[in-house]
Amino acid sequence: MISVEGQMYGAAAGQPGGWRDFKPFRVVRKVQESRVIASLVLEPVDGQPLPPFRPGQYLSLKVQGRAKAPSRSGGTASRTRRTAARTASAS
Incomplete structure (x- = not known):
């Protein structure tokens, strides 16, 4: 299997546009979808195009600071990906 x-x-x-291991991305836009869901549009730091989105694929993220795991990924532009993540607030 391995x-x-x-x-x-x-x-x-x-x-084309592929990479191995982790690749640096930056958040170019945040969309508050609801009170607890935010979508992040990500763009590669090197500005290179990304391979086409394939149904069922996922992103593994390394994030500095506090973050929750993304719930889905996708994107229509060739240089961006959109991921939705549940946000948490301390009460």
Whole structure:
């Protein structure tokens, strides 16, 4: 199973706009979808285009500070991805 996963990662990295491991992105826009959901539009720091979105794919994120795991990902522009995350507030 691990070798199959390694082959999948290698194929993804080899396509135009692909990469291996983690790639730096910046938040270019935040949309408050509801009181507890915010969508973040992400853009790669290097400005390179991204591979096409594929249904069922997900993003693994390394985030500095407090953050919740994203609930879904997608995007229509070739250089951005949109992810929705539940936000928390201390009461």
